[in-house]
Amino acid sequence: EDKVVQSPLSLVVHEGDTVTLNCSYEVTNFRSLLWYKQEKKAPTFLFMLTSSGIEKKSGRLSSILDKKELFSILNITATQTGDSAIYLCAGSGGSEKLVFGKGTKLTVNP
């Protein structure tokens, strides 16, 4: 059975800290790994990763995929209170369905 495991489940940091969120996956016929940010409503898309070792960046956020170790990380540097959210990792396999992890709840305190 496909599964995605995120860690930690919860993280509390101070503004300016750097955080690393982890995601491991076991997805049949793996195609891509996606990161989403969920605040009060539905998830918003952050990154899609398909190739190992190629970092994707968007401002203070970056992510990388290791297809050998079946692992991805999401880094956020110089965190701000607006980064507080649940970060979801999802794996996409042959059926185009997404298998979601339980998410990491990030709280950034001023």
Next chain:
Amino acid sequence: GAVVSQHPSRVICKSGTSVKIECRSLDFQATTMFWYRQFPKQSLMLMATSNEGSKATYEQGVEKDKFLINHASLTLSTLTVTSAHPEDSSFYICSALRLATDTQYFGPGTRLTVL
């Protein structure tokens, strides 16, 4: 980024009534849309895959006669919760698959409360 809308954003209904939720992809065509349910403090659970012009594919444990899905056009899928009960109260989220980027984009979600 791609835009997906959902309507209504919030609905409160009495037990036994049916509720229809619409999901639209506004700036791309989506042959495949997905419906998820999310309970408080839990992750998204896929309910069904909606394919334009054909029957939806339901996940194990999801009653197809209770959660009717219609994907009549390349930009619209609807989820009807029939004879809703309080245990159906949840946050329902749709997503649309944009083939050009092989990425699912999510609608803003619909908060259903059944009294």
